[in-house]
Amino acid sequence: MVRENEIRKNEVAIEPPPTTDAGLVFIGRISTPWTSRLQTPRQGRHDGPICRIEIFEPWALALRGVEALEQLEILYWLDRSRGDLVLQSPASNGTVHGTFSLRSPVRPNPIGTSIVKLEAIEGAMLLVRGLDCLDGTPLIDIKPDRTLFKPIAPPQPGDSQTGDEGTAHYCQKV
Amino acid sequence: MVRENEIRKNEVAIEPPPTTDAGLVFIGRISTPWTSRLQTPRQGRHDGPICRIEIFEPWALALRGVEALEQLEILYWLDRSRGDLVLQSPASNGTVHGTFSLRSPVRPNPIGTSIVKLEAIEGAMLLVRGLDCLDGTPLIDIKPDRTLFKPIAPPQPGDSQTGDEGTAHYCQKV
Numbered sequence: 175m176v177r178e179n180e181i182r183k184n185e186v187a188i189e190p191p192p193t194t195d196a197g198l199v200f201i202g203r204i205s206t207p208w209t210s211r212l213q214t215p216r217q218g219r220h221d222g223p224i225c226r227i228e229i230f231e232p233w234a235l236a237l238r239g240v241e242a243l244e245q246l247e248i249l250y251w252l253d254r255s256r257g258d259l260v261l262q263s264p265a266s267n268g269t270v271h272g273t274f275s276l277r278s279p280v281r282p283n284p285i286g287t288s289i290v291k292l293e294a295i296e297g298a299m300l301l302v303r304g305l306d307c308l309d310g311t312p313l314i315d316i317k318p319d320r321t322l323f324k325p326i327a328p329p330q331p332g333d334s335q336t337g338d339e340g341t342a343h344y345c346q347k348v
Numbered sequence: 349m350v351r352e353n354e355i356r357k358n359e360v361a362i363e364p365p366p367t368t369d370a371g372l373v374f375i376g377r378i379s380t381p382w383t384s385r386l387q388t389p390r391q392g393r394h395d396g397p398i399c400r401i402e403i404f405e406p407w408a409l410a411l412r413g414v415e416a417l418e419q420l421e422i423l424y425w426l427d428r429s430r431g432d433l434v435l436q437s438p439a440s441n442g443t444v445h446g447t448f449s450l451r452s453p454v455r456p457n458p459i460g461t462s463i464v465k466l467e468a469i470e471g472a473m474l475l476v477r478g479l480d481c482l483d484g485t486p487l488i489d490i491k492p493d494r495t496l497f498k499p500i501a502p503p504q505p506g507d508s509q510t511g512d513e514g515t516a517h518y519c520q521k522v
Contacts, residue, residue: 188406193371200369201456215506216499223511232362236434239449260410264501274490275413282375283488314457316448325390327438332389
């Protein structure tokens, strides 16, 4: 099917090694309005439709305190994406870009990340806006948005460490 | 050892299911100045020390185009963290917080994310500032910073879909 998992002109696929370096557990499931990749947003919008994130047991207890957070970082497993392209042609015009310079779902480890707006919590279900993934996508993690979160743990030496302490000689802007 | 992998007062650990839902491949390795968790920053700083991200073969080609990006999102595997705590006490004072309301390295799937400043590229090595992980941490993914990246692929219907199209009745701020 076009724009699903085909290889386009000039794209480069590699033979990926086995994905056995670490294992993931799916901790929930995401419900969105999108059942086809051809309809899914390229990037979520904070005025986009409500999506639901269901948290499985035994992790529901880990939601405690989430209600105070306005924005969350969501990690999810792009379970319907191939993972072997190192050069990709998003515009299908033969021009290729390295996978690491794209936010394409096609990646060596197909993990998507979004910043969402938290609208409501209903039991072990979060209602959020800002996702961009297919209906049924497995959930991997939920974190507070880094820009709005202040660590609760006491400070430690690395917190205030800047680049002026011996390693700055590596700095040479490309 | 204190503040490594002990359980503190009121913390709750669960018996985690096997991590066999999906497999990861380590695509590189991160070098940082920090060899102990007790020295590592709570959160990276963009004026912090240079860290090096080495990309393994066969993914070096996927770096093409990265040199044009000022900030990157880095995903890494927190390989020295336990993953079974659902309630955690970051301040060690008995007050607990749900794991999803913390950016602690202790998570069901121990994946860290940082936004880094790209300083230089030397072959298959990136020099960046802003990381907060231990020396030797395995790399999982590199993406353009979402706030600075405009999708290259042509628009599709979901891109402009807002919450006014049938799902807005779910909206009820907690």
